[in-house]
Amino acid sequence: MAEIAPSILAADFANLQRDVEMLNVSQADYIHVDIMDGMFVPNISFGMPVCEAVHKHATKPLDVHLMIEQPDRYLEAFAKAGASILTVHYEACPHLHRTIQRIKEVGALPGVALNPHTPVEVLSEILGDVSLVLIMSVNPGFGGQKFIQNTYQKIARLQALKEKFGYTFKIEVDGGVNLDNAPLLVKEGVNILVAGSFVFSSEDPLKTIADLKTS
Ligand code: DX5
Numbered sequence: 271m272a273e274i275a276p277s278i279l280a281a282d283f284a285n286l287q288r289d290v291e292m293l294n295v296s297q298a299d300y301i302h303v304d305i306m307d308g309m310f311v312p313n314i315s316f317g318m319p320v321c322e323a324v325h326k327h328a329t330k331p332l333d334v335h336l337m338i339e340q341p342d343r344y345l346e347a348f349a350k351a352g353a354s355i356l357t358v359h360y361e362a363c364p365h366l367h368r369t370i371q372r373i374k375e376v377g378a379l380p381g382v383a384l385n386p387h388t389p390v391e392v393l394s395e396i397l398g399d400v401s402l403v404l405i406m407s408v409n410p411g412f413g414g415q416k417f418i419q420n421t422y423q424k425i426a427r428l429q430a431l432k433e434k435f436g437y438t439f440k441i442e443v444d445g446g447v448n449l450d451n452a453p454l455l456v457k458e459g460v461n462i463l464v465a466g467s468f469v470f471s472s473e474d475p476l477k478t479i480a481d482l483k484t485s
């Protein structure tokens with residue numbers, strides 16, 4: 271059984287409190303918060319004030335996904351804005367080891383994310399230092415995109431590394447997750463499923479979250 275992290279990128283921003291309260295009573299384990307800077311990814315989402323506002327109403331930990339350049343500049347600010355997990359992109363961090371240590375110093379759990387074209391093997395020297403590896407199953411920047419099929423074998427390779435060395439990090443997958451691919455992802459070793467549009471566009475988001483959880 272996987273943990274579920276609904277992405278509020280797909281929520282109704284004019285009714286964010288209502289949607290966060292829905293997630294509070296759901297079977298979701300985290301609230302996934304997508305931060306986009308218009309530089310690392312083509313899109314801009316929102317920043318610390320919105321994260322803080324979500325945190326004010328949320329009873330679940332915030333899983334903050336930083337799709338931004340030079341994320342070190344904002345780690346402390348997002349920790350103060352309520353992030354429990356802070357995930358940075360491998361592709362945005364030339365000094366990833368330092369960045370991971372910094373996330374721990376500001377009091378959050380460190381995660382590292384990989385774009386679809388980045389092989390899991392580049393993380394071999396850092397896997398023992400992170401709490402989470404986020405595998406992007408779409409190109410980051412937008413919700414509602416089509417799941418990339420290559421993700422399955424990538425997760426299998428990451429899971430094999432995890433078992434071989436006895437690492438404890440969780441494997442999260444993000445992008446195009448739905449009830450068709452969720453069971454296969456869990457079978458390959460995914461611990462946390464992020465789902466945005468599939469949850470918030472569904473007629474009954476509470477049931478959709480529960481269905482994903484038992485997938
Ligand atoms: C994409 C974001 C995702 C997005 C997922 O760049 O990182 O978290 O919200 O949305 P869906 O589930 O609609 O693909």
Ligand code: ZN
Binds near residue numbers: 277302303304335464
């Ligand atoms: Zn995300």
